Amino acid sequence: MKHTILAPGKPALGYAKDGTTEYLKRLRRYGSYELIHPKDGNSEDVSKRLHDASSGTLRIVMDERGEQLTTAQLTKKINQWEMRGVKRASYLIGASDGHTQQLRDDADLIWALSPLTLQHELALLVLLEQLYRVATIQRGEPYHR
Template identity: 75%
Template sequence: MNHEIIVAGKPSLKYAKDGTAEYLKRLTRYGKYKLTHIKDGSSEDVSKRLYEASEGTIRVVMDERGATPTTQELVKLYNKWEMRGVKNISFLIGASDGHTQQLRDDADFILSLSALTLMHELALVVLLEQIYRVATIKRGEPYHRD
């Protein structure tokens, strides 16, 4: 499955840049993972750009109001998408004001990394780590421990 993580704005904090680079490097062993930065702006503008950039993919909208699956449940969701023949998936991290209701309504899945609101840079690193964790579980590697 091809993955694209589409984010409004670019990380400016060192830990976020380093963490993003580290997990993208690790993920190269497991498939195609692309990080795309789009121009930040209002919730409406960013949601429109995210929608357009994710055309033709499974859209996973990152939002604190979304589902909070365990890592194993996320693996099962990936397996379900693969069984359906899904080839492309996009994870959408929006503007600081969040996503529009329309984008959430158009999402295939709304994922929350925490009930807490996370700053975009931290959410990006946490998301990449979880995608990496899912990849290692699917490959049968010992990174994840139950």
């Protein structure tokens, strides 16, 4: 399955730049993972860009009001999507003022990384780490203990 992460605006904070680069490098060994940075803006504009860019994919909207998954539950969901023949999944991180209701309504999954509201660059880094963790679990590697 091809995984596309859509996160408006490129990371500006050092830890986010370094972490994003590191996890994307690690993920290359496990399949197709792409990070796209649509132009930032208000909720309406960003949600439209995210909606358009994720057309035809399984849409996973990142939102603190969404379903909280353990890593094991996320691994199970991704395995199920792959078994169903899902070819492409998009993970959507919204503008600083969140997603529009329309984008949430069109989501296949609304996923909360935490009940806390996370700064966008931190959310991106946590998402990439969890995708890496799932990939290592799928391969039976010892990263996840």
